[in-house]
Amino acid sequence: MGLQPGPRAYLAALTIRDFAIVDSLRIEWSPGLSVLSGETGAGKSIIVDALGAALGDRAESTWIRAGAERAFAEALFVVTPQAEEVRSFLRDLDCPMDDDLLVLSRDIFVGRSVTRVNGRAVPASAAQELASRLVDVHSQASHLSLLRTREHLEVLDRYGGLSDLRGRMAETVHALRRAGSEIERLEQDRRQGEREAVLLGHEIQEIDAAGVHEGEDEELAARRSRARNAARLRQLAADAHGALRGGDESSGAIDLLEVTIARVEELASLDPSWQPTDHRLPELADAANELDRGLRRYVEAMDEDDAALELLEERLLLLADLRRKFGPTLGDVLAYRERSAARLDAHEHHEERLAELRSMEAEYSAEARRVARSLSDARSDAARRLELAVNEQLGQVGMGSARLVIGVAPRSEGEGGASLDDTGADRVEFLVASNSGEPPRPLARIASGGELARIMLAFRSVLAAVDRTPVLVFDELDQGVGGRTGHAIGERLWRLARHHQVLCITHLPQVAVYADYHYAATKRLADGRTVTSVRCLSDQQRSEEVAMMLVGPHAGETARVSAEQLLEHAGGWKRQAS
Numbered sequence: 001m002g003l004q005p006g007p008r009a010y011l012a013a014l015t016i017r018d019f020a021i022v023d024s025l026r027i028e029w030s031p032g033l034s035v036l037s038g039e040t041g042a043g044k045s046i047i048v049d050a051l052g053a054a055l056g057d058r059a060e061s062t063w064i065r066a067g068a069e070r071a072f073a074e075a076l077f078v079v080t081p082q083a084e085e086v087r088s089f090l091r092d093l094d095c096p097m098d099d100d101l102l103v104l105s106r107d108i109f110v111g112r113s114v115t116r117v118n119g120r121a122v123p124a125s126a127a128q129e130l131a132s133r134l135v136d137v138h139s140q141a142s143h144l145s146l147l148r149t150r151e152h153l154e155v156l157d158r159y160g161g162l163s164d165l166r167g168r169m170a171e172t173v174h175a176l177r178r179a180g181s182e183i184e185r186l187e188q189d190r191r192q193g194e195r196e197a198v199l200l201g202h203e204i205q206e207i208d209a210a211g212v213h214e215g216e217d218e219e220l221a222a223r224r225s226r227a228r229n230a231a232r233l234r235q236l237a238a239d240a241h242g243a244l245r246g247g248d249e250s251s252g253a254i255d256l257l258e259v260t261i262a263r264v265e266e267l268a269s270l271d272p273s274w275q276p277t278d279h280r281l282p283e284l285a286d287a288a289n290e291l292d293r294g295l296r297r298y299v300e301a302m303d304e305d306d307a308a309l310e311l312l313e314e315r316l317l318l319l320a321d322l323r324r325k326f327g328p329t330l331g332d333v334l335a336y337r338e339r340s341a342a343r344l345d346a347h348e349h350h351e352e353r354l355a356e357l358r359s360m361e362a363e364y365s366a367e368a369r370r371v372a373r374s375l376s377d378a379r380s381d382a383a384r385r386l387e388l389a390v391n392e393q394l395g396q397v398g399m400g401s402a403r404l405v406i407g408v409a410p411r412s413e414g415e416g417g418a419s420l421d422d423t424g425a426d427r428v429e430f431l432v433a434s435n436s437g438e439p440p441r442p443l444a445r446i447a448s449g450g451e452l453a454r455i456m457l458a459f460r461s462v463l464a465a466v467d468r469t470p471v472l473v474f475d476e477l478d479q480g481v482g483g484r485t486g487h488a489i490g491e492r493l494w495r496l497a498r499h500h501q502v503l504c505i506t507h508l509p510q511v512a513v514y515a516d517y518h519y520a521a522t523k524r525l526a527d528g529r530t531v532t533s534v535r536c537l538s539d540q541q542r543s544e545e546v547a548m549m550l551v552g553p554h555a556g557e558t559a560r561v562s563a564e565q566l567l568e569h570a571g572g573w574k575r576q577a578s
Contacts (some may be wrong), residue, residue: 007031007470008083009134010103010501013076016050018068019108022532027519033497035512036534037549038521043532044505047521048137048475051075053106055135059113066529074105077134083470093130095120104131135471138453145469146430146459153379153428155304156406158466160382161377169171169371170422176364183357186350197347199341203326207337210322214331217319224312245286254288261285303414368420373479375424379408383428386462393458397492398485402455405431405440430459442537450479454489461492464499471501478508485512487570494574509549509563513570518542543567 016025021043038044053059054075064071079086090097095117104127107114115124136145145151157166197480246252251259261281273383319330326336383406390404407429411419419425431440434451448454453474460467474493478486486508492516496502506512523530537545546563547555555563 007499007501008468009077009079009086009470011051011075011471011503012078012133012175013074014047014051014100014432015074015076016047017180018065019050019053019071019073020046020063020065020532021523021530022046022050023065025532025534027534028536029501029503030517031497031501032516033494033504033514034517034519035506035515036519037506037512037545038551039523041522042095042523043534044521045475046503047534048473051135051473052137052219053108053113054104054127055131055137056104056106056115056124056159057296059106059108059124061108061110063111069109071108071359073108074103077102077104077471080127082303083133085468086130089130089133093117093122093126095122113513117270135473136456136469137473138266138456138475138477146456149429149442150518152406152430153423153426155430155463155467156379156382156386156408156428157423158468159386159463160378162378162382165371165375165378166423169368169375169424169547170362172368173420173422176361176368179357179361179364183354183361186354186357197344200344202342204340205338207322207333210318212319212322212330212333212336214329217316217323217330219317220312220319224309224316237295237299241271241292241299244292244295254285254292257281257285311543369425372420376408376410376426379424379426379428383408385508389462390458390534391490394455396488397454397458398481398488399434399451399454399458401436402432402434402451403440404455405433407431450481452475453477454481457489457492459495460496460500464496467500469500471503472496474502474504474506477504478506478511481508483508483510490514490570491573495577507549509546509566512546512549512572513566518545520545 010031011029013029014027016022018024027047036044036047049057049063050073053063053071053072078100079097080100081087086102087097090102097118103116103118104126105116107116113124113329115122115127117127117130132145146155157163222263242252244252244254246255254271264281322333323329326333387404387406391402394400394402394404408426410425411427430443430448431453432443433440434446443452443455445454453476457474457477460472477489481489487510489508490511491514493502493504493511494516497516504511504515512518519534520537521532521534522543525531543560544555546566547559550562550566551559
């Protein structure tokens with residue numbers, strides 16, 4: 001199997017300072033299975049506590065090393081681009097990553113603590129929510145996703161491969177909600193819409209009754225200007241006409257111009273040597289006659305009287321009132337009329353749209369319930385398969401009398417049936433009976449840390465390929481377990497580490513020999529104080545550590561041979577399983 005594809009994120013380093021009996025410690029980790037062993041009291045559980053502190057767990061002032069002002073814990077993670085859920089949460093938290101590195105840290109003072117993500121102070125709850133996407137610690141509930149009932153449905157659906165059905169369910173429910181929201185909006189707008197429709201009808205009728213056309217106000221304004229000055233315009237035109245034609249006792253400009261032309265023509269005929277210098281005299285006569293005719297027509301057309309002027313004034317006032325109400329220009333008034341007509345048409349078809357939406361809503365509701373029933377059936381089938389698989393694993397890790405029961409039941413009934421949402425209509429819960437004859441109980445109510453850790457291992461072994469939590473930490477996993485079961489646990493941890501980074505604190509050599517990396521915690525006295533240290537073991541050191549795990553600190557040659565045999569057995573199994 002190897003280490004591919006590997007976890008989407010993994011813990012790369014844990015730094016601890018002045019934390020309990022640890023003065024200063026940095027542990028570097030790698031993907032795969034890492035085990036931590038050591039004598040009782042060497043501080044193995046402190047490592048888990050420090051990790052939990054960095055991940056936002058409740059801080060204890062008692063963790064501060066005697067004589068220090070604060071305790072400090074820092075977890076450095078490598079987060080690959082495939083861990084989009086983690087990266088998305090970091091973007092929402094406004095804590096950008098530096099390349100692929102994520103740092104969670106905690107300063108613990110007496111009475112208070114400071115939690116940071118990538119150097120930025122955040123509430124501990126935010127760190128906890130981020131940590132829930134990264135780590136499950138199988139000895140406490142704070143980071144154990146399988147203890148959260150709301151996660152059970154997601155886990156079952158991933159195990160059952162129900163993503164397509166879930167997608168159809170979500171799409172149908174969203175469409176159903178959109179139709180319902182639109183119906184609600186139209187219902188709420190009904191009364192207001194009726195009032196608006198009446199107003200729109202009056203406004204359209206008012207504009208239509210006026211019979212306006214664009215530019216009419218400008219035309220009428222010009223006519224009004226003429227009507228207001230009609231007497232003066234008529235007099236001016238008459239005077240100009242008289243000047244051209246003259247009166248009863250006088251000659252006009254045209255007559256004089258005709259006389260002038262006749263005299264010039266006679267002069268030229270009597271004296272051919274003289275010719276007029278301006279040859280345009282006939283043209284001037286024609287132009288004068290044309291001007292005279294135009295003036296006469298203008299005077300004849302100037303028939304505007306006071307009544308006509310009054311009508312013009314009334315019309316212009318009407319157009320001004322329309323512009324004031326509906327737009328600065330008559331073009332705007334006509335555009336407003338078209339928009340109002342469109343809105344009125346929409347109101348008039350309001351009931352048709354409501355009926356259409358109600359029909360769509362009924363179709364979406366029926367489809368949603370069909371998909372929900374399909375989901376329920378598929379979940380029930382997946383639940384039975386998951387029960388069998390996990391119960392088989394429970395037997396392999398020394399809990400043969402325990403059994404998993406997965407409850408798949410409709411959520412609370414509402415009017416018209418079970419409550420529906422994006423996930424369907426089901427409530428899923430994982431229950432476990434730890435011993436024969438006991439009723440199944442929620443996972444969170446299992447008292448023994450060792451039992452809980454082994455139950456979680458059984459779950460994780462079955463769910464390895466679909467489990468999204470990249471880092472798994474197991475503590476107290478081997479309490480009350482013998483050597484044969486220890487081998488089974490080790491094998492499952494190693495297989496699990498092909499998909500996750502697995503960190504395991506163990507007392508059993510049969511578990512430790514399956515590790516990819518073996519760490520040992522030791523304690524020593526320095527200046528009269530106990531100090532904890534952790535180191536990653538070489539192959540030779542690992543053999544010696546396994547020997548001490550078998551028989552104690554005074555292991556002899558026989559124990560070392562047994563240790564080598566255990567390591568060789570585990571190595572052979574791993575090579576065969578790869």
